[in-house]
Amino acid sequence: MFDDLRDLYQEVIFDHNRNPRNFYVMEEADRKVEGFNPLCGDRLTLFLKMDGDKITDASFQGSGCAISTASVSLMTEIVKGLTEVEAEALFAKFHAMTTGKEEEIDLEAVGKLAVLAGVREYPARVKCATLAWHTLDAALKNEQASISTE
Amino acid sequence: MSQFPVEKIRADFPILKEKIRNKPLVYLDNAASCQKPQQVIDSIVHCYSHEYANVHRGVHTLSVRATDRYEGAREKIQHFINAQSTKEIIFTRGATEAINLVAQTFGKANIKAGDEILITAMEHHSNIVPWQMLCEETGAVLKVAPINLQGELIFAEFEKLISDKTRLVSVVHMSNALGTINPVKKIIAAAKAKNIPVLLDGAQAIPHLAVDVQALDCDFYVFSGHKLYAPSGIGVLYGKQALLEAMPPYQGGGDMILRVTFDETEYNGLPYKFEAGTPNIADAIGLGAAIDYLTDIGMDNIAAYEAELLDYATEKALQIDGLRIIGEAADKGAILSFVLDKIHPHDIGTMLDSLGIAVRAGHHCAMPVMDFFEVPATARASFAMYNTKEEIDVLMAGIEDLIKIFG
Numbered sequence: 001m002f003d004d005l006r007d008l009y010q011e012v013i014f015d016h017n018r019n020p021r022n023f024y025v026m027e028e029a030d031r032k033v034e035g036f037n038p039l040c041g042d043r044l045t046l047f048l049k050m051d052g053d054k055i056t057d058a059s060f061q062g063s064g065c066a067i068s069t070a071s072v073s074l075m076t077e078i079v080k081g082l083t084e085v086e087a088e089a090l091f092a093k094f095h096a097m098t099t100g101k102e103e104e105i106d107l108e109a110v111g112k113l114a115v116l117a118g119v120r121e122y123p124a125r126v127k128c129a130t131l132a133w134h135t136l137d138a139a140l141k142n143e144q145a146s147i148s149t150e
Numbered sequence: 151m152s153q154f155p156v157e158k159i160r161a162d163f164p165i166l167k168e169k170i171r172n173k174p175l176v177y178l179d180n181a182a183s184c185q186k187p188q189q190v191i192d193s194i195v196h197c198y199s200h201e202y203a204n205v206h207r208g209v210h211t212l213s214v215r216a217t218d219r220y221e222g223a224r225e226k227i228q229h230f231i232n233a234q235s236t237k238e239i240i241f242t243r244g245a246t247e248a249i250n251l252v253a254q255t256f257g258k259a260n261i262k263a264g265d266e267i268l269i270t271a272m273e274h275h276s277n278i279v280p281w282q283m284l285c286e287e288t289g290a291v292l293k294v295a296p297i298n299l300q301g302e303l304i305f306a307e308f309e310k311l312i313s314d315k316t317r318l319v320s321v322v323h324m325s326n327a328l329g330t331i332n333p334v335k336k337i338i339a340a341a342k343a344k345n346i347p348v349l350l351d352g353a354q355a356i357p358h359l360a361v362d363v364q365a366l367d368c369d370f371y372v373f374s375g376h377k378l379y380a381p382s383g384i385g386v387l388y389g390k391q392a393l394l395e396a397m398p399p400y401q402g403g404g405d406m407i408l409r410v411t412f413d414e415t416e417y418n419g420l421p422y423k424f425e426a427g428t429p430n431i432a433d434a435i436g437l438g439a440a441i442d443y444l445t446d447i448g449m450d451n452i453a454a455y456e457a458e459l460l461d462y463a464t465e466k467a468l469q470i471d472g473l474r475i476i477g478e479a480a481d482k483g484a485i486l487s488f489v490l491d492k493i494h495p496h497d498i499g500t501m502l503d504s505l506g507i508a509v510r511a512g513h514h515c516a517m518p519v520m521d522f523f524e525v526p527a528t529a530r531a532s533f534a535m536y537n538t539k540e541e542i543d544v545l546m547a548g549i550e551d552l553i554k555i556f557g
Contacts, residue, residue, distance in 0.1 A: 002555055004171055004504045009497075014556065040496045041513050041526030063526055065494035066556075125500060 007118035008125070009066065016070035021077050022059040029059075031142065035135030037127055042068045046076075046135045053084045065128050071116055072132035078111060084140050091133045098126050154455040159447070160536050162187040173506030176541045181326050181354060181485055181532030182510050183376045186440075190380055193439035197432040205431055206405060206422070220431050223438030224421070227386055230441045231371065232362040237391055237420035241429055244385035245353035246276040248372035249320070251387055251424060252349055253280040255397040256370075257318070263289030266315040268346075270308070270332070271297045271522060272325040275515045277351045281320065290317070297522065301328035301477035309340050316341075319348045323355035323371075327516040327528070328477030329460075329485030331355065338367055347393065353377055353385075357534065358456055358483045360449035363388050375433065380440035384433035387424070394420050401426040452535045456484040459533045459542065466546045472553060476528050484533035487514075490549070493556050495529040501552040502529075507545055 002009070026032075026047035035044045044062030048055055058076040063069075079087050090113075096104040097117050107114045119129045160166050165185045168175045177185060197219065203212035205220045224236045233239060242248040261267065267281045271294050278292075285292050293316070295308035303321075312319070319341045324331045334350055341348045349370035352361060356373040363371050370389045376382035389397075399406055399417055403426035409416040417423050444452070463486050467473055472491035490498060499511030510530045513520045520527060531545055 002501060002504055002551070005501065008500065009555075018557070039512065040494075041517075041520060042494075042496075043526070063494075065496035067497070069494075122500065125496070128496060 008122055010115045010118070012074075012112070012115045013066055013070040016073040017066040020060075020069055020073040022073065023061065024059050025061055026057065026059045031139040033135050033139040035062075035131050035138070037064075037068070037131050039127060040065060042128065042131060044068070044072055044131065044135060046072070046132070046139055048136075048139050055079050055082055055084070055087060060132075064131070065125075067116070067119060067125055067128040068131050071129045072135075074113055074116070075132045075136060078113060079136065087136065087140060091137055094133055095130065098129050154451060154535075155447075156455070156536065156538055159187075160538075162189065162443075163536055164188055164191070166536060170506040170508070171504055176505075176507040176544050178531040178533065178537065178541070178545060179508045179510050180357075180534035180537075181377070181514075181530060183382065184357060184379045184534055185536070186379055186381070186436075187443055189443050190436050190439045194381065194432050194436045197435045202432065204428055216431055219435045219438070220429070223434045223441075226438045226441045230361075230445065231388060232364050233388055234364065235391060238388055238394065240387040240389065240394070240421045240424045241434055242372075242385045242387050243383055243430070244374035244376070245351060245372045246280075246374075246385075248370075248385055248387035249276055249349070249351065250280045251400045252320075252370055252372075252389070253284045255400050255424075256347075256393065257281075257284045258288070259396075259398055261288055261290045261317045264315060265290045265317045266293050266313060267291070268293045268295060268308075268311055268316050268319045268321075270295045270303050270321050272301065272303070272328055272330060272332075272516070272519055273320075273322050274326055274351065274353070275517070276353075277320055277322060278518070291315075294518075297330075297519075300479050301325065301330045301519075302479045302481075303330070303332055303337075305333060305336060308337065312340060312344055312346065314344075316344065316346050319346055320351070321348070322351045322353075323361075324352075324358065324483045325477070325516075325519075326354045326485070326532075327514040327519045327530070328479065328487060329482040329532075330477060330479035331359070331481040331483055333481070334366060334368070342367065354483065354485075357444075357452075359453045369393055375437040375440065378437070378440055379443065380437040381433040384430050384437050386437075391420065394424070399426070400424050403427045405429070447535065455535060456533055459537055459539065460484040460486065462539050463531065463533070463542045463545075466542060467549075470546065470549055470553070473549065476523050476525065485530060486532070487528040487530045489525050489528050490553060493553065495527040497556070498529040498549070498552065501555075502545070502548050505544070505548045507548055509545075 029047035030050040031048040042064035047059045049057035093109045201215040203216045205217040224239045293311045338348045347369035350368045352373040357378045375384040406426040476487040495511035
C-alpha cells in the first residue's frame with residue numbers, strides 16, 4: 001500500500017505532521033513573517049528570536065499539508081543557534097536538494113532535512129517543502145510583509 | 151432507460167488505457183478538464199490533413215472546405231443549446247474569455263459608476279475577477295448573494311440584492327467547487343421582472359445537463375470546449391442577437407471588419423464582429439465533433455447515468471469516518487468535494503495519484519468558497535460519463551487506506 005510513496009512520506013514526516021515541533025505563537029519575536037502557497041492554500045507564520053545575527057529561537061503557526069508542516073517543523077529545530085549566513089547557506093543546500101541538479105545534492109550537509117529529499121521526484125510538491133525556507137529567507141532579510149511561493 | 155453504454159464509451163477514449171504509476175488510470179478530475187474521444191481527436195487530425203486553410207478568406211477549395219466545417223461547428227453549437235441563430239454563437243478561447251468579452255463590451259457600454267453587478271458566493275474566479283476589473287474602471291459595485299452551509303444559493307437573499315441599480319446578474323449554472331446546480335429559472339425570472347439581463351456561466355454545467363438557452367431565457371451563456379470532451383482553447387459566448395448587435399466590438403483586427411480606411415472602419419455583422427483575427431479553426435471543428443458525439447449518446451442519458459454515479463459515490467463517502475463532504479446541495483451535479491480530518495487535500499492528491507487516481511486538490515479557483523467553508527482547500531473527485539462504479543470503489547478504498555497510513 002503506497003509503496004511508491006515511501007521516499008516522499010517517510011516516517012519522520014508523518015511524525016512531524018502529527019506532532020509539529022515549535023508550534024506556538026512567539027509573543028516577543030524579533031521577526032514575524034507570513035508565508036503563503038496559493039497553489040494549495042498553505043499558510044504559515046514564522047517567528048524568530050534574534051541575538052545580533054544569530055537565530056536563538058524559532059517557532060511557527062499555520063496549517064498545511066504533511067510535507068509543508070514537516071518541513072517548517074524540522075526547519076525551526078535546525079536553525080536554532082545558526083547565524084544568518086549559516087541559515088542562508090543551509091537554505092541554499094536545501095534548495096539544491098529539492099530542485100537542483102543531481103550532482104549538487106549534498107545530503108550530509110543538510111542533516112536531518114535529508115528526509116525531504118524525496119520531493120524532488122514530485123515537482124508539484126516541491127513548493128510545499130520550500131515554503132518554510134522562503135519564509136525564513138524573507139524573515140532574515142527582515143521583510144515584514146507576507147511572502148508567496150508564486 | 152436501457153443500460154448506459156459506458157464500456158463502449160470508455161473504448162472511445164484512448165487515454166483511459168494509460169497506466170499511471172503502473173496502475174490503471176482512474177480519471178476523476180473531469181471538472182478541471184475532460185478527456186477526449188477518438189472521434190474528436192480524429193476530427194482535428196482530419197482537419198489538418200485534409201481541410202485546413204484560413205477561413206472566410208480565399209476562393210480556393212481548401213479555404214471553402216475549412217470555412218464550411220468551421221461554420222458547420224457553429225451550427226452544431228446553435229442546435230446543441232437551442233439558440234435561435236448562428237449569429238448568436240461567438241467563438242472564444244473559453245468561458246473565461248467569453249465573460250471578459252461581455253464585461254469589456256456590454257459592461258463598459260451599460261454599466262456606470264454606482265451601478266451594481268450581482269453574482270453569487272459560489273462563483274469561479276473567472277466570474278468574479280472580470281467584474282471586479284470592470285468595477286474598478288467604472289466605479290460600479292459588485293454585490294455577492296450568499297450561500298448556505300449545504301452550498302446552495304440563499305434565494306431570498308439573492309432577491310433582496312436585486313435593486314434599481316442592478317445592471318447585470320452573472321451567476322454560475324453549476325458550481326465547479328461544490329457541484330451545486332443553481333435554480334437558474336427562478337434567478338432569471340427574478341431578474342427579468344426588473345428587466346435585468348442575466349449571464350449564466352455554464353462551463354461546468356454544459357457537459358452534465360441539457361441546456362436550452364431559449365427555454366432558460368438567459369441573455370448570455372458561456373462555456374468552454376475542454377470541459378465538453380472537446381479541445382482546450384475553444385469556447386463559446388451565446389448572446390441574444392439584439393444585445394450582441396447593440397454591443398461595441400471586443401478586439402479589433404481582421405474578420406471583424408467590413409471596410410477599413412485610415413479614417414474609419416466599418417464593423418462586420420454578427421457573429422464575426424466579435425471574432426477578430428484568424429480563429430481557432432481546428433479546435434472549433436473539434437468542438438463540433440464532440441457535440442456530435444454527445445448528441446448520439448443523449449445529454450439526458452448522460453445526466454441520468456452521472457446522477458447514479460454521484461449517488462453511489464456520496465453513499466460510499468458518507469461511510470468513511472472523518473470524511474466531510476463540502477457541498478451538499480439538493481440539486482447537484484456529479485462532483486464530490488471533500489476534506490479528511492487532519493489530512494491535507496494536497497497529501498490526499500499525491501497519495502491517490504500513487505494509486506493511479508487523478509483527483510484535484512486545491513481551491514478550485516474558488517477561494518471565496520474555501521473561505522466560506524473555513525477550509526484551505528478540498529479534494530475533489532469529479533465524474534464524467536466514462537467513469538464507473540468500480541472506479542468509485544477504487545477511490546474509496548484508496549481514501550480508506552490513506553487514512554490508515556496517516557494514523
